[in-house]
Amino acid sequence: MLSDRISRLLTAYVDGELTARQCKVVARLLDRSSEARELLRALQNDAEQLRSAPRQTLGPDFAQRVLQTIVSRKTQAGRRPALRVPMYVPIGFSLATAAAVLLLIGFGAYVYIAAVDRQRLAEIALRSTPSTLQPVEQSAIDPAAIVSPAPEPELRERLGTPALANEAKAAAPIAVPSIKEDKLSTGTRGSLRASPLRPESRLLKVPDGPVALTFNLRELDQTTLKQQLQKGAAHRLDLRCADTLTGVQRLHSAFESRGVRCIIDQDARAFLKLGMGKNPPLALFFEAIATNEMVAVLQQLGSEDRKPAVGRRGKSVFDILMVHAMSREDQQKVPWELGIESALLDEPMPKEQVLPDSRKPSTATAHEGVADRPTGQGGPQTEAGPPVVENLDRQVLVVEYTPGRPRQTSVELKRFLDGRRERRAGTVLILLVLTPTN
Amino acid sequence: VNPDDHRLIADCLQGRTAAFGELVRRYQDRLYHCVYRLVDNAEDAQDVVQDAFLNAYQSLDRFKGDSQFFTWLYRIAFNTSISLKRKQRVVLALKTSRTGSGASEPLDPSESSRPDYPLEKADQERRVQRALNRLSPEHRAVLILKDMEGQKYEAMAEILQVPVGTVRSRLHRARLELRKLLQREEE
Numbered sequence: 001m002l003s004d005r006i007s008r009l010l011t012a013y014v015d016g017e018l019t020a021r022q023c024k025v026v027a028r029l030l031d032r033s034s035e036a037r038e039l040l041r042a043l044q045n046d047a048e049q050l051r052s053a054p055r056q057t058l059g060p061d062f063a064q065r066v067l068q069t070i071v072s073r074k075t076q077a078g079r080r081p082a083l084r085v086p087m088y089v090p091i092g093f094s095l096a097t098a099a100a101v102l103l104l105i106g107f108g109a110y111v112y113i114a115a116v117d118r119q120r121l122a123e124i125a126l127r128s129t130p131s132t133l134q135p136v137e138q139s140a141i142d143p144a145a146i147v148s149p150a151p152e153p154e155l156r157e158r159l160g161t162p163a164l165a166n167e168a169k170a171a172a173p174i175a176v177p178s179i180k181e182d183k184l185s186t187g188t189r190g191s192l193r194a195s196p197l198r199p200e201s202r203l204l205k206v207p208d209g210p211v212a213l214t215f216n217l218r219e220l221d222q223t224t225l226k227q228q229l230q231k232g233a234a235h236r237l238d239l240r241c242a243d244t245l246t247g248v249q250r251l252h253s254a255f256e257s258r259g260v261r262c263i264i265d266q267d268a269r270a271f272l273k274l275g276m277g278k279n280p281p282l283a284l285f286f287e288a289i290a291t292n293e294m295v296a297v298l299q300q301l302g303s304e305d306r307k308p309a310v311g312r313r314g315k316s317v318f319d320i321l322m323v324h325a326m327s328r329e330d331q332q333k334v335p336w337e338l339g340i341e342s343a344l345l346d347e348p349m350p351k352e353q354v355l356p357d358s359r360k361p362s363t364a365t366a367h368e369g370v371a372d373r374p375t376g377q378g379g380p381q382t383e384a385g386p387p388v389v390e391n392l393d394r395q396v397l398v399v400e401y402t403p404g405r406p407r408q409t410s411v412e413l414k415r416f417l418d419g420r421r422e423r424r425a426g427t428v429l430i431l432l433v434l435t436p437t438n
Numbered sequence: 439v440n441p442d443d444h445r446l447i448a449d450c451l452q453g454r455t456a457a458f459g460e461l462v463r464r465y466q467d468r469l470y471h472c473v474y475r476l477v478d479n480a481e482d483a484q485d486v487v488q489d490a491f492l493n494a495y496q497s498l499d500r501f502k503g504d505s506q507f508f509t510w511l512y513r514i515a516f517n518t519s520i521s522l523k524r525k526q527r528v529v530l531a532l533k534t535s536r537t538g539s540g541a542s543e544p545l546d547p548s549e550s551s552r553p554d555y556p557l558e559k560a561d562q563e564r565r566v567q568r569a570l571n572r573l574s575p576e577h578r579a580v581l582i583l584k585d586m587e588g589q590k591y592e593a594m595a596e597i598l599q600v601p602v603g604t605v606r607s608r609l610h611r612a613r614l615e616l617r618k619l620l621q622r623e624e625e
Contacts, residue, residue: 011610015584017591043613046620049566050585055467056474058484063462066491070455073492216456242453320456437453 002035010036014043064214067320071240071435115405217302217318222295225323229291234326234334234429240319244434245272247317248282248398250304251432254297260289261395263416265407268398279436281401285338287345287420288427289394319437326429334431338399339407344417395419401433443507450498462491465508468587469515475582476519478571486522490515505596512597516579523575569619577612584609 002010006029012018013026029036213228215221217239229235241247249272252262264272271280286294298321305316324330335342397416399407407413423429443464449457466487473490474483493514494501501510570578579598583589595602 007614008606008610011613012606014613015591015606015609017606039617042617042621046566046613046616047585049562050570050581053475053563053566053586056471056480056483057467058470058487062466062484062488063459066462066488067455067459069488069492070458070495214459216459240455316454319454320459437455 002033002039006036007039010040011043013040014047067214068322071238071320071322213323215321215323217298217321218306218316220299220302220321222299225298226291226295228323228325229294229428229430232325232428234331235431236324236326236330237430237432238322238324239432239434240321240437241434242317242319242437244279244282244436247434248272248284250301250317251284251297251434252398254300255396258293258297259394260293261419263395263397263412263419265397265399265412266410267400267407269412271400281436282434283338283399283401284430284432284434285334285397285399286428286430286432287395288423289396289430290427294428294430326431331429334429337401337403337431338397339402339405340413341406341409344409347417401435440507444503447498447501447503447507450495458491458495461507465511466491468508469511472512472582472587473515473519475567475570475586476516476575476578477522478567482522486515486518489518493518506593509593509597512583513599516583516597517599520575520579523578565620565623569616569623572619573612573615576608577615580605580608581612581616 009018009022009026009029013023018026030040213224215225239247248268252264255262268280268282271278271282301318305318326334332342335345395416397413443461446457446461450461469490470483470487473486474480477483477486490511494511497514501507570581573581576598580594583594583597589597591602591605594605598605600608
């Protein structure tokens with residue numbers, strides 16, 4: 001029977017953790033003890049069996065799953081969740097906690113009430129004098145492309161879009177269909193408030209379904225993305241942004257340059273104009289967009305993001321893009337996610353409309369249409385007066401992403417609904433959600 | 439710290455989630471192999487590895503870089519695995535068949551060409567895993583770290599957060615115990 005000291009030496013020998021002197025001792029021991037030799041051989045054999053066990057591997061999508069979990073839990077790098085309260089705590093601590101909870105509930109109620117009135121406040125902020133407006137960067141969103149309720153030429157001059165203002169002054173407006181006030185009257189607002197939306201479910205949520213694809217936007221694989229988008233009729237795209245306002249401005253510019261009309265709802269517009277020191281989640285809703293167009297825009301954003309010194313303080317803006325194919329149920333939830341009465345989006349879309357010659361004098365409402373037109377998309381200006389076909393189906397609605405919170409039927413929303421046209425072949429529905437990384 | 443890891447960690451802390459994806463891809467299989475041997479259940483092992491990565495992501499600011507990122511990751515995963523095994527307190531049955539791309543290359547080609555070699559090999563693997571499952575989680579952990587990962591005593595002590603002497607004596611006891619269990623299996 002070998003002593004404990006000797007067996008320790010032998011196991012350490014198998015571990016390969018002996019000094020030279022200890023190795024010599026083991027060598028001498030092995031020379032004279034067959035029992036030691038036998039034990040060592042057995043131990044080495046056991047270790048070899050462990051070493052030769054087949055390597056187990058995880059699937060290639062494991063990293064994507066981890067990233068998806070990080071995004072869905074809104075986890076942030078280096079930020080641990082709050083510590084749990086220990087089970088047995090002094091009574092004083094419990095009382096203090098209860099008081100803190102009550103305070104928190106009071107504060108929460110205040111925040112909720114404030115949030116309900118925020119849209120009204122935003123409207124007031126936008127109508128305030130120029131001195132109260134923060135300067136808007138030239139590279140930022142073009143205010144002319146923002147659909148405003150009453151785009152007066154003076155206001156547009158003030159906002160730095162002389163070209164459009166002159167266009168308006170030149171009395172060459174383009175007629176747009178009038179807003180169906182009867183359909184979206186205050187009565188509709190009432191029904192919106194009474195609609196069975198779920199205001200309690202306002203947490204940001206990534207769909208539970210499988211992530212079809214995850215990309216780093218800066219290394220976007222165009223072909224794969226295009227193939228994926230062509231597989232279904234509706235998709236949700238979650239794009240993580242260091243700064244969602246800069247992100248939406250870039251998206252706006254990219255779509256605008258391709259002639260897609262961006263209609264920015266009043267809450268999102270207030271954020272874009274005033275900043276308010278926030279980094280809100282925003283949603284872009286495309287009811288019908290060509291997959292090529294979407295892929296090209298994302299590719300453009302990714303390549304712009306790769307350039308050095310882009311974005312705020314020289315950092316890149318976009319992070320990962322997750323693509324989820326929407327099921328029928330997901331599609332039915334889209335109005336809820338946007339806070340729009342589902343009946344409004346369920347209405348059949350009118351076919352492409354033939355509009356009168358834009359060069360002819362038109363009614364006063366035609367002036368408003370100028371604001372809808374993205375820069376550089378003046379429409380064909382023919383000599384004679386044949387009918388002009390407008391691509392009004394190429395439009396996107398930009399809103400603050402607050403799923404479940406009923407949205408007031410703003411002028412912008414009405415314009416979006418009026419601008420809906422029957423979906424063309426090769427187009428898909430896309431809900432693009434910009435979520436802040438921090 | 440590996441300079442690449444260092445760069446990726448810095449990117450993560452600046453809000454680039456995609457950089458963490460790269461770290462996951464880099465270490466997922468190595469970590470999974472060890473955790474799988476420790477918990478002997480593919481689903482549990484996946485959960486443990488995922489939790490380890492999520493915990494690591496949340497605690498990245500605590501990683502000071504005085505050890506390898508992988509060592510740090512191991513510490514998180516092993517602690518989670520050992521807690522899980524203690525909770526379960528059940529020896530899980532070994533899967534009857536284990537196939538997949540991860541199968542190891544045979545050491546001796548002539549031996550592997552024998553028709554009964556795969557069966558013998560699978561049988562041997564089952565015996566070893568069964569014996570491993572009968573060890574305490576602490577003993578299993580030291581054997582896996584030493585024999586499967588080839589870690590040194592110092593690194594193991596860091597991962598398991600115990601003194602080097604404890605690692606040495608645990609390994610000693612674990613080897614002798616494994617020997618006894620395998621001997622019993624052979625009989």
